[in-house]
Amino acid sequence: MMSCPFKPRWERRKDARPQELLLAALDLFVERGFAATRLDDVARAAGVSKGTLYLYYSSKEELFKAVVRENVLPLIDEAGELIQAFSGSTADLFRLFMTTWWERMGKTKLSGLSKLMMAEASNFPDLAQFYHDEVIAPGDAMIVGMLRRGIASGEMRAIDPEIGAKILIAPMIMMMMWKHSYSVCQIPNKDLDSYLEHYIDMALHGLLVR
Amino acid sequence: MMSCPFKPRWERRKDARPQELLLAALDLFVERGFAATRLDDVARAAGVSKGTLYLYYSSKEELFKAVVRENVLPLIDEAGELIQAFSGSTADLFRLFMTTWWERMGKTKLSGLSKLMMAEASNFPDLAQFYHDEVIAPGDAMIVGMLRRGIASGEMRAIDPEIGAKILIAPMIMMMMWKHSYSVCQIPNKDLDSYLEHYIDMALHGLLVR
Amino acid sequence: MMSCPFKPRWERRKDARPQELLLAALDLFVERGFAATRLDDVARAAGVSKGTLYLYYSSKEELFKAVVRENVLPLIDEAGELIQAFSGSTADLFRLFMTTWWERMGKTKLSGLSKLMMAEASNFPDLAQFYHDEVIAPGDAMIVGMLRRGIASGEMRAIDPEIGAKILIAPMIMMMMWKHSYSVCQIPNKDLDSYLEHYIDMALHGLLVR
Amino acid sequence: MMSCPFKPRWERRKDARPQELLLAALDLFVERGFAATRLDDVARAAGVSKGTLYLYYSSKEELFKAVVRENVLPLIDEAGELIQAFSGSTADLFRLFMTTWWERMGKTKLSGLSKLMMAEASNFPDLAQFYHDEVIAPGDAMIVGMLRRGIASGEMRAIDPEIGAKILIAPMIMMMMWKHSYSVCQIPNKDLDSYLEHYIDMALHGLLVR
DNA sequence: GATGAATGAGATTTCATTCAT
């Protein structure tokens, strides 16, 4: 936070404000969902008035899009670069990709956004389109790419990559969603790493040529 | 109320009228979710007045529980019996179980309830508790049971059955949820059977002793 | 109001409610204008809650349209019939028409609606279109018709009837509007009848062949 | 404030910058009305910040008064001088007065202020009082004066000059207001001159001794 | 049993005005 000691005094406040709003918004959206989050609460959590929110974001939907843009899109880009740069076996790439995803999204608040979007997509088509275009489609494409790579190199069985991708993503997404829905049937935190290992193990033994 | 003295004992009363209510409620809950469904609309769809709803169900939550009880619990029971009665290999049991589930829940409106509960569990803890106790826990137990059966018989690798069950359920649940969320990234209906086959194939090759 | 003494008791309330709402709405719309009238106040004035208003009228605009429909349209129809039935000289018809208009609209609260619409037409295009189609156009057509009748019979000079109509309406409309705008420059009530007589006199001496 | 001791007495200070503000304000007030005009928009249109507006005008009402003072009052003075200086027949004076008025107010944006004031007078009594005192009363007095002049000289019939003035102004004001309200029933621009001629013709033939 | 009119708390969004810099 104070990593840049020479930042001019007079710019700090202006730059900081939107960040505080997005942080508060992320917390509340994740906790309650899109429709059930009141802008009143977001404002109070950020320590500003309701009107201030509208100074920065012209509607609840725009606020949400900004939350996604600021928090999720960088991770997508990072993941894309990780895949591009990798030169080992596809199994290792798969392992690395899922582990990284888990560290960056699964373990953080961001995992709540997946649940939120799944939950509210049909009631907010604009949001759904946005999230699909910016997050789901690129993410999907990466898994498909990995499968194609593995099949081409002979490491993996020749499954349909599009269908296979959806099946393989499912346990990761469900793991993220469970964290944010039924507290009553939650996987204990200490088991989550075990879940991830089991998942990778089960996925690979199903994918690899035996 | 008791105007028909010969009414058979085992016939549940109040079932005739409520059936229409529950049908309308199921449709709307699945289409819009719990919070976003207006009782106004449920009443209109059922062809009764809003007040009448309250004659049969004391609140929106009670109405929802009734929908679940009437539609989902019988399927759970049925599935339990199917497993009890099965005597073939565990792989075949797994295949039969998932296929049956897909026919009875995945392909019907009921699949929407999974998404709904995932979406709204955290905002309606009572509902979450109810759904967990009545649906999730029993369902989970069946998968765990199948895994134990397979491991005990030597057919399957010795994975942790609790964790494995959650991983294995995930693609089934996601498939149901996708149907009801992003229309924009929906799997085409014609591919759904292909998805199921791929899933069973990938799951089994990961589970079976090689 | 009590002209139908045998009206069944149990329908009275239901029928009466919308009337009370429209009365309150007319009062407030006339007093404050469309945009500045708060539905809260309309509800309170009618002795009901805000929600009740929406039971009968789905939006502020619909409420306003209902006010116009209920109060103004009958007068328009009546005036049309009056003209159809008249068989005397056009000068006498003109006198009768303007006098009647003054009695029915000018002297009542309805005169406030003219001002309101003039004031807010450009900010509420839907309302403007509605009011033009239902009130202004028919009213205009009547004046044009009278002028045509007078010109055809040789009583009046051959002016352009469309343009003449607008000029002739103007003092009547202004008289109505003044009543509801500047209290500070208002024509005293006792002078209003004198205004009307002067207007008819000046108009006719301008129209009649000398 | 008195820092420039040699500044000529008669030069109004603070006039250079405010001119842009008043132009922007006139445009927007005419287009949308008083209440519906946002100071945000005025500031943006003038190319300054919202705070700057308050540097020059202490409130929205003061800004509006300044717009009227700067734009309308000079015309009133001019018209007064025109009447004083005129030496021909009263009919010719009337014609000249109305034609000039039409050129200077009717055809310009200023015509919008009449509608604005009529529309919002009752909701902003201070503004109404100001406008009445500064614009309406003097204008009215001029027409009354003309009528008195014509009656005294024997050119015109002995009508009540106060009442006659209001009737005679009405079509002029309405013509200005129509331009700014219902676009849907607007008099086409090419007909406006014809309207003016018709009006003068009808007015004079009603006023002159036959 | 059945109705549907009535409620009122609460949600998003707007905007004149203030004030620290």
Next chain:
DNA sequence: CATGAATGAAATCTCATTCAT
């Protein structure tokens, strides 16, 4: 002089629930 971020009251519209008939 000038800025523009911040405020907070207010306005329209929604909906689960109640209750007299």
